[in-house]
Amino acid sequence: MAEGAGQRDVAVVSVAVRQEEALTDENEVQLLVDLVNRARNAVGLSQAEIGFTCSGSSDFLAGQAFSFVQTLDAVGAFPPISESHVEMDGAFALYEAWVKLQIGDVDTALVYGYGKPSAGSVRDVLALQLDPYYLAPLWPDAHALAALQARLLLDSGTVTPEALAEVAVRSLHNAVGNPNAVRASAEATPEELLAAEPVADPLRASDLAQVADGGCAVVLAAGERARALCERPAWIRGIDHRIDGHALGTRDLTRAPSAAMAAQEVGASSDRLDIAEIHGPTTSQEWILQRELGIAGGTDVNPSGGALAADTLMASGLIRIAEAAARVGAGTADRALAHATSGPCLQQNLVCVLEGD
Amino acid sequence: MTDPDIPPRALAEAVVTPEALAGLEPVRSVRTPIRLVYDFVPSAAAQAYLRAYAEKRILGHRSPVDGAVFVPPRGVDPRHGTAIDETVDLADTGHVGNFCVTHLPIPGRDDLEVPYVSAWIHLDGADIGFLGLVAGCATEEVRIGMRVRAVWKPDEQLGPTAENVLYWEPSGEPDVPVGRAGNRAWRGRTDG
Incomplete structure (x- = not known):
């Protein structure tokens, strides 16, 4: 709503x-x-x-x-x-x-x-959320699908490998203070991450959620x-859930219109956002979401490290809300956005805006 | 159960295909086998229980809230959502809290003659039932409150599984009155 x-x-x-x-x-x-x-x-x-x-x-x-x-x-x-x-x-x-x-x-x-x-x-479990007649029997795993999405982003010139590595580095650095983070590093650099071999080309291990x-x-x-x-x-000032098409072939995978629409419905951009906790299971997806959600430069994105630092399927989205709410509750943020995704390649998106008194 | 070799009713009649597809074999069904592999790690409570069970010991968990004993132990009192860490040893004797006579065979249990009796066995000292088979007597003799004891598998066949007790047989002791038989954890523990 x-x-x-x-x-x-x-x-x-x-x-x-x-x-x-x-x-x-x-x-x-x-x-x-x-x-x-x-x-x-x-x-x-x-x-x-x-x-x-x-x-x-x-x-x-x-x-x-x-x-x-x-x-x-x-x-x-x-x-x-x-x-x-x-x-x-x-x-x-x-x-x-x-x-x-x-x-x-x-x-x-x-x-x-x-x-x-x-x-x-997890990558195989996620294959079973796909269309049971045309896609699931082929067992495309979640990493492969995310890689197709990332390939489109890179080859269309929308984003550079360096920009994706920056997303990974931001997560690693922010995760250092998070006791629940599984992957964290104060010293990681984009150059170091880009030197690694891809796991699901063009995505490297550092691009995939831990x-x-x-x-x-x-x-x-x-x-x-x-x-x-x-x-x-932490008052929920707006919460909205939108869904894009299920068939991957019908979608422009470089976009997530449902995320943009949900953010608009909750008035995410109507005022300054101190923090945004975004549920992006890959660097490329986090990058797409940041754009669709209209996150501006002054917003601290994923201060917890996000799903890249620790991704628990079925809980990661709620954890984003919890991380945002905890910061509002502690007074370190006045206005926060929290986001959750579900389905293949960012099909479903939920956005909520939390505010302190 | 649905037989996968029998097409759904909607497809039982002849499928009429368009002229352009004349001569082609119609698709009547699609099979998409799914296989996922899991490595379960039993909880600490389940591990201790299964190891003890392999040595013919039955462990329960005692609730810190009111002392109710749960078997098998799950590490939690489900009535209160409270963690439990007190383990108790239970006897391999008890009474039939409730039972059912079944006339259909269990797949994979060719050794089991029908009809057989499955029952909630209320072990002495436990407050909830423990599922098992009752045998060693005529089916019509089984009754609520009947005292039973475990018949274990031969020692060399014991292992950390739920299958170590072959069945429960009558012990010949006097019955527990029906009004006092069965589950106690959910109705207060004052009645014995």
Whole structure:
């Protein structure tokens, strides 16, 4: 929904994030017991005081049917709770919770997203989100598709390899201060990154997101309840989700019109943005998004390092919202943009704008 | 289950193709096999449970909230979303909390004659049921509250799997009254 009058004030009041290269001794339930409790305890809420619970995860990633039902063990869903799940990134679960809060019958919501990609092969799992008749049987992996997109960008002269290396360097540098970052470096230079061999030509390892296990839990609250729960709520001033065509051949892969439209709907450019947390699973995609979202020079892009530093499929988008909200909550940013993507080559895009009081 | 060799009803009738495609074999179905490989890492709780189970020991987890014991252990009290780290050893005896007589064979279990009885076994000391088969008696004798004990696989066949107990057989002890049989964790733990 666009920024506008008649909207109920809803804020992120608490966040908890954890990402590691591989969670070797924990299952998803144990991961979430910690995250869910951290997020609830930070604002002193028990599950009984949460009006709605919504999660995002993938059975294809977990390798189990109805895997989200098991992770409800971490929530304490007894007596039975009002609950929902999306087979999407947790950011889209947050969108559903935001809508539920807009309806007005609840004042608080718990949202979480998680994934343990270390159990399988993410690039192959992602092939199965493609058209099941024409594309999926060919098993084009996610890196190959992103490389096609990057090739178009480079050969059309829209971007240079150096500019993409700069995106990677920005992530590596920013990630140094992020305890959840798996890949970080204070010394990395574009020259050094460009010297490496491509993995999926023209993309190098440094252009591809660092896969990580982990998750994120967020508590949302409306109006006065949000003010009572924390000192500085991160108000969601606008949130919008748009989708481009599913068939890759119908799209101009150098663009992401759905991202631009979502940013416009939430009024992203109507005022100064202190930070932007963008969910770009490759440097080329982060670059496309920065352009489509209209991010200007004064905005600090991906101060956490972004998905390039640690990418947890089904949680990375929600983590972008959490990272942005945490900075607004701490007062280091007044106005922030957070973005989540889903689907092949930036097909779906969600944008939200967060503001402090 | 849908038989993949039988075309959907919509395609059961002759497919009429345009003139331009006359003589070509019609496409009736497309197969797109999917195979994904996973390496599961069982949680610490599951690892400890499976290793003990291979030695004919059954581990449970005791909730820090009210002492309820869950088996198999999952590292969490699902009623409260609370982590559990207290492990308890449970007996391989208990009672039938509920059961079902099934007249269809289980694929891959040719050793199992139908009808067979699957049951929630409530181990002594546990507050939730533990799934197993009941055998060693006539099917019609199985009842809620009947006392049972584990019949383990021969030692050389034991391993870190869920399959170490072949079945549960009647122990001959007096029944647990039906009103006190079964799941206790969800209805308060005051009734014994």
